[in-house]
Amino acid sequence: MIRTERNVMTQIQKAGLTRRSLLRTSALAAVGTLAAPSILRAQSSEIVIGCAGSHTAWMEQIVVPHMKEAIGADILFEGTKSSVNLEKMASNKDAPYLSVVQMDDPVMIQAVEADLLTPITPDAVPNMTDLRADAVHMDGMWCNYVQPWAGVAYNTDYAEGVPSWEALWAPENAGQVIIPSLQNTEGMWTMFVAAMLGSGKPFSEAQYEVDAAFAKLEELKPNLLSVYTTMSQAFNLLEQGEISMLAGNFSSYTLPRKAEGVPVDLAAPKEGIFAMPSGICLVKGGPNPELAQAYVNEMLGETMQAAIADFASSVPANTTVKAGAVIPDGVPIYSPDWAFVAENRRAWIERFDKLMAL
Known part of the structure; x- marks a missing residue:
């Protein structure tokens, strides 16, 4: 407290x-x-x-x-x-x-x-x-x-941007990626992206393709330095250049740090971003x-x-207020079926923790 x-x-x-x-x-x-x-x-x-x-x-x-x-x-x-x-x-x-x-x-x-x-x-x-x-x-x-909004945070000393979520899986990024645990709500974004990439379906359908998501997540393991439950610790590693990308991070954390002069930015990959x-x-x-x-x-x-x-x-959320973040133009913004998430999240966490243990 x-x-x-x-x-x-x-x-x-x-x-x-x-x-x-x-x-x-x-x-x-x-x-x-x-x-x-x-x-x-x-x-x-x-x-x-x-x-x-x-x-x-x-x-x-x-x-x-x-x-x-x-x-x-x-x-x-x-x-x-x-x-x-x-x-x-x-x-x-x-x-x-x-x-x-x-x-x-x-x-x-x-x-x-x-x-x-x-x-x-x-x-x-x-x-x-x-x-x-x-x-x-x-x-x-x-x-x-x-x-x-949530996308991919990256260290600007090592990358000029993250045009696609596929970058998380790129061989040249071995050991340079951290993702959130599914115990953290922002961990769901990487899972949903994995479902889209693994199934080849649009988000509205892909979010229900759980097996495809976990199969694609398993392919990500060689690129992972770790999986976090405490975001601030992972973000410190990004700021220090120990990793180049932090998946599922959000504007309310990354962009204020960027404004303070820290070498980080938040990418809106072409496949879409998420409403946090x-x-x-x-x-x-x-x-x-x-x-x-x-x-x-x-x-x-x-x-x-x-x-x-x-x-x-x-x-x-207040319609009388004109302030805050500018949503990137031309990029789809997704919000998942939260009732489906709430119903299955505990089982997903157990499956994720076993699969992604490093």
Whole structure:
């Protein structure tokens, strides 16, 4: 668990938020407090948020100080994989300590099936009415708040680009590739690409060709340095030039590092890229439910949507916001059948771990 306390206004200004936008948001929060004084007066101001470890930078620099200023919340966040967040919710179902969880869509489906979530409603979270229709799932059980795109990260000192996913399999790249485990949601992209390349079918059909996917993945083993479950460690090897390509990485991680001068970039191979689902949900029975709803409302609102989308090079879900990542032109963007993934993921992980052991 990470507890973060910073100079609020300094960090907000670094994140590109204006005093005017903060005052507007704070005024709205004040109205909400007057209407429902239990939010800040009768309950603790602390809420615990489960999120991805790769989100640490913008959670610390943008979200934590904004939530303190806008709704008076002291945010504690736990950064880990979506599957671990799901385990935490399930193991603490009778006495939840997480109030909000930010995790990937396929794991959200499992959380709904396990009765771990409470619906997000426009009455409690009015900003959800500004979201794209495809960003609200299962009658509000969760919403997508930003959507990075995923391709192939590469070291620009060793490559000029990655025009095709086939490059991962090219003999000249032996020992120069790392891919994610299927325990990580981004690991699914390499599996789906393997299905497309192995079956020769379009993505809409190939995503169901599981045997073809695993056969093609086996052919990739000579080119692998390793398979990761902790993305930051693998990305460090890419930055240092120990590998040339990192499969399935996403805009919200690679492009900010590129902007900082690190010799990396994100390729959009000609076969297509993937929409990386980033969802937010309310934990059923979680502490401080009114404050949790206020947090979600802020995350879906104009100020946070613009700040996060710009910082993380992601596409905002709020239709009133014009910010964030530019999706590469002329490249197909795929989103898989997440219900099919959720139904089969455990078996795929076991099969993958046995096949890809190095």
